[in-house]
Amino acid sequence: MSVETEKKRPVKELRDQLRRDQIVSAALACVVRHGFHAASMGQIAAEAHMSVGQIYRYFPSKEAIVHAIVERIVARRLEWMVAGDQEIDFAARFANRRHVDASEEEWSERVLLLEITAEATRNPAVADIVRAADRRLRGQAVELVRVNYPELTEAEAAARVEFVTVLSEGSAFRGVTEQIASPALLEGIYRDVLQKLFPRMTERGLS
Structure with a gap:
């Protein structure tokens, strides 16, 4: 693995963690507002300002x-x-x-x-x-x-x-x-x- 790749890894990991935190916060808001079953992945994605596809990159399921x-x-x-x-x-x-x-x-x-x-x-x-x-x-x-x-x-x-x-x-x-x-x-x-x-x-x- 190159030195350049090693330098980029922490930045990517931090960005991914921030994305996950953003999704969790969005899901939390949707469940509180709509209930567990009514809070769809589409609603969570909209709350997080992401696409549903992006959500599934970080979380495979509800x-x-x-x-x-x-x-x-x-x-x-x-x-x-x-x-x-x-x-x-x-x-x-x-x-x-x-x-x-x-x-x-x-x-x-x-x-x-x-x-x-x-x-x-x-x-x-x-x-x-x-x-x-x-x-x-x-x-x-x-x-x-x-x-x-x-x-x-x-x-x-x-x-x-x-x-x-x-x-x-x-x-x-x-x-x-x-x-x-x-x-x-x-x-x-x-x-x-x-x-x-x-x-x-x-x-x-x-x-």
Whole structure:
């Protein structure tokens, strides 16, 4: 391989990555706007200002784009968990999720996860993507809990992570329904439960 070719390779790789990111962002917008099935490759191409043929150069199928979307979400969540510098009151967050204005990014992520989870019930390829992402996030969460609570076994830490995950995802799913229970009463219940699970829990998270 010539020296000139070697010099060009990083530029091409960077350009290709930018193209892939552009397509993923376009797909994300289309799925949020139209839903998973209604978001066609033609719509994604139009949103990305490319031809459908160009899209297929980078992603062989819609499932491949879904994989890239999920990877983006996983990367953001893993970065958030590892950083550990966010001050979040989880009890208040779970109780008031329907009344707190979420950022546009968070709102879009909720819609995407609902759409992708629904598709996973029908599409084995998407189900595999969702399961793989869940394993990575769960593994990181269990590791962090055991660092802060070394007295817990791996199984005990995993059970606590599963419980909190159900609370978090359930709150997101319930976000489209009418909230009947008082947020203040719910917050007290959530706080009691979370402090039982994580006695040293503070507003900085599971610490």
